[in-house]
Amino acid sequence: MREFRLDELDAERAANNGAYLQFLRSRTMSAGLYALDAGALDTQQPHRQDEIYFVVSGRGALTVGAETTHVARGSVVYVPAGVPHKFHHISEDLRVLVVFSPPESA
Template sequence: MTDGGGAEVHDLATLDARQAAEERRYLEFLRVPAMSAGMYALQAGAADPQQPHAEDELYHIVTGRAVLRIGEKDHPVAAGSVCFVPARVPHRFHSITEDLRVLVVFSPSETPEP
């Protein structure tokens, strides 16, 4: 929801419903030049197909439990974890034991795939 002055406020339940209805693993809900944001969802046991990004990335784990490999190091994550991944560093979630809902922020805005 926008306020007419450029500010936006989003509700996680509404984003979850939209993401489920559109059957999307990643749902971008914000894009300005300096950053973009979206919700990323992976089911327990799923494989994470993402590749390194050209932008810095911040993850906030909203729900779920998994391991996030950044480079060669594994980091257990769960609801409340906040993780920074520098641009171009290989990373992916694995060993997902509880469905993940992740708030993702790219800075600057994520470059769309060709």
């Protein structure tokens, strides 16, 4: 078993000056913490893996393909592999738990 604390993961992510911190990688999945501050631009490109976003805190919008939804704490969104997607209109700092399957490419 491995246990993680979101506050510690966010501090480690910030200390490494990055928006994303991968904190778990196994043979079948990987997980990370993605952070976008209010007003930030999401520059990510489509991934080769399916992914699930779980919004831990914050508010914004997420467009996946041609669909847009508003997200806030507790939102869970599935993004199929290869589909363009972006967070935008971020009104409160977003902290998002991301799970990739299979694991995100290194």
